[in-house]
Amino acid sequence: MVFKENPSVYLVTKPAINWSQIANFFIDENVPPIPDSVRAGNDESAAVIEISARMCYMSYGRGRRDITDFINNLLSSKDGSVFEHVNYGFIITGVSRSLTHELVRHRAGFAYSQRSQRYVDETEGTFVIPPALSTTRDATEAARKVLDDALIHASESYVELVNALEKSLPKSIFETNTDRRKAIRQAARSVLPNATETKIFVTANVRALRHFIEMRGAIFADWEIRFLAIEILKLLQEEAPLLFGDFVVEDLGDGTQITYPKYSKV
Ligand SMILES: Cc1cc2nc3c(=O)[nH]c(=O)nc-3n(C[C@H](O)[C@H](O)[C@H](O)COP(=O)(O)OP(=O)(O)OC[C@H]3O[C@@H](n4cnc5c(N)ncnc54)[C@H](O)[C@@H]3O)c2cc1C
Structure with missing residues (x-):
C-alpha cells in the first residue's frame, strides 16, 4: 500500500503562436507589422490575448502601448x-x-480525462492522506491510526471482492475478457474510499483557470484542493505573469495558504 501526501502537477501543454501567419495577416490587413501591432513581445500567452482583443476594434498599432496596462485594463x-x-x-x-x-x-472552459477505476486495477492501494492528517503536523498519530486502519481494511476488501467476483461471475456471460474484468472492477471499486489516489489530465482556458483558482484558493475551500489550486497558480504565475500576477498568496496560522485576485471573476 502507498500513502501520498502531496500532489504532483505537470504543466504539459501551453499556447503557441504561428508568427509568420500573424505577420501575413497584418500585411493583408494593411496594419503595422510586428512588433508595433503586438506589444506583448515573446510572451505568447499575453500575445494571443492582445491579438484577439485588438481584433475587436482593429486597433493594431494604436491604443495602449504598455502590455501590462493593456492586460490589466481587460x-x-x-x-x-x-x-x-x-x-x-x-x-x-x-x-x-x-x-x-x-x-x-x-x-465552463475545462476538459478532463481521468484514470478509470473500471479499466485500471486498484489492488496496489494508493491513498492520499488529507492535509489535516499529514505527518508534518503534530499530534496526528491517533487520528492517523484510525485512517490508516480504515484504508488498509478498504484495500483488503477490494482485493477480496475482486477474488470473490472472479469465482462468481461466469466467463460465459461476457463477450470478452476485458468486459469481464471491467464488470469485476466496477463492482469491487464500491468499497474504495474518497482517499483513493487518482490521476487526471486537465485542460482549461485562462478565464476558467482564474475562476477555479479564485474559488478553490479561498479560505472556504477544502485544504487539499486549495493546495492544488495554489500549486497550479504558482506554475501559471511563472508561465504567464501578466495573466495571473494579480493573485496574492497568504500564509494562514493553521499552516495552510489562501489566494485571492485583485480582479475577481472576469
Ligand atoms: C467552498 C466550496 C464549497 C462547495 N460546496 C458545494 C456543496 O456542498 N455542494 C455542491 O453541490 N457544490 C458545492 N460546491 C461547488 C459549486 O457549487 C460549483 O459547482 C463549483 O464551485 C463550480 O463553480 P462554477 O459553477 O462557478 O464553475 P463552472 O461550472 O466552471 O462555471 C463557471 C461560470 O460559468 C457560468 N456558468 C457555468 N455553467 C452555467 C450554467 N449552466 N448556467 C449559467 N451560468 C453558467 C457561471 O457564471 C459560473 O460561475 C462548492 C464549491 C466551493 C468553492
Whole structure:
C-alpha cells in the first residue's frame, strides 16, 4: 500500500503562436507589422490575448502601448472572453477521488480525462492522506491510526471482492475478457474510499483557470484542493505573469495558504 501526501502537477501543454501567419495577416490587413501591432513581445500567452482583443476594434498599432496596462485594463473591465483563447494542460497525480469530484464540478472552459477505476486495477492501494492528517503536523498519530486502519481494511476488501467476483461471475456471460474484468472492477471499486489516489489530465482556458483558482484558493475551500489550486497558480504565475500576477498568496496560522485576485471573476 502507498500513502501520498502531496500532489504532483505537470504543466504539459501551453499556447503557441504561428508568427509568420500573424505577420501575413497584418500585411493583408494593411496594419503595422510586428512588433508595433503586438506589444506583448515573446510572451505568447499575453500575445494571443492582445491579438484577439485588438481584433475587436482593429486597433493594431494604436491604443495602449504598455502590455501590462493593456492586460490589466481587460481584466478590470471584465472583458473575459479574450482570456478563453489561451489554454493550459496539466497532468495531476497524487490527488484523491474526493478532490477530483470537486474539480470536475468546474465545467465552463475545462476538459478532463481521468484514470478509470473500471479499466485500471486498484489492488496496489494508493491513498492520499488529507492535509489535516499529514505527518508534518503534530499530534496526528491517533487520528492517523484510525485512517490508516480504515484504508488498509478498504484495500483488503477490494482485493477480496475482486477474488470473490472472479469465482462468481461466469466467463460465459461476457463477450470478452476485458468486459469481464471491467464488470469485476466496477463492482469491487464500491468499497474504495474518497482517499483513493487518482490521476487526471486537465485542460482549461485562462478565464476558467482564474475562476477555479479564485474559488478553490479561498479560505472556504477544502485544504487539499486549495493546495492544488495554489500549486497550479504558482506554475501559471511563472508561465504567464501578466495573466495571473494579480493573485496574492497568504500564509494562514493553521499552516495552510489562501489566494485571492485583485480582479475577481472576469
Ligand atoms: C467552498 C466550496 C464549497 C462547495 N460546496 C458545494 C456543496 O456542498 N455542494 C455542491 O453541490 N457544490 C458545492 N460546491 C461547488 C459549486 O457549487 C460549483 O459547482 C463549483 O464551485 C463550480 O463553480 P462554477 O459553477 O462557478 O464553475 P463552472 O461550472 O466552471 O462555471 C463557471 C461560470 O460559468 C457560468 N456558468 C457555468 N455553467 C452555467 C450554467 N449552466 N448556467 C449559467 N451560468 C453558467 C457561471 O457564471 C459560473 O460561475 C462548492 C464549491 C466551493 C468553492
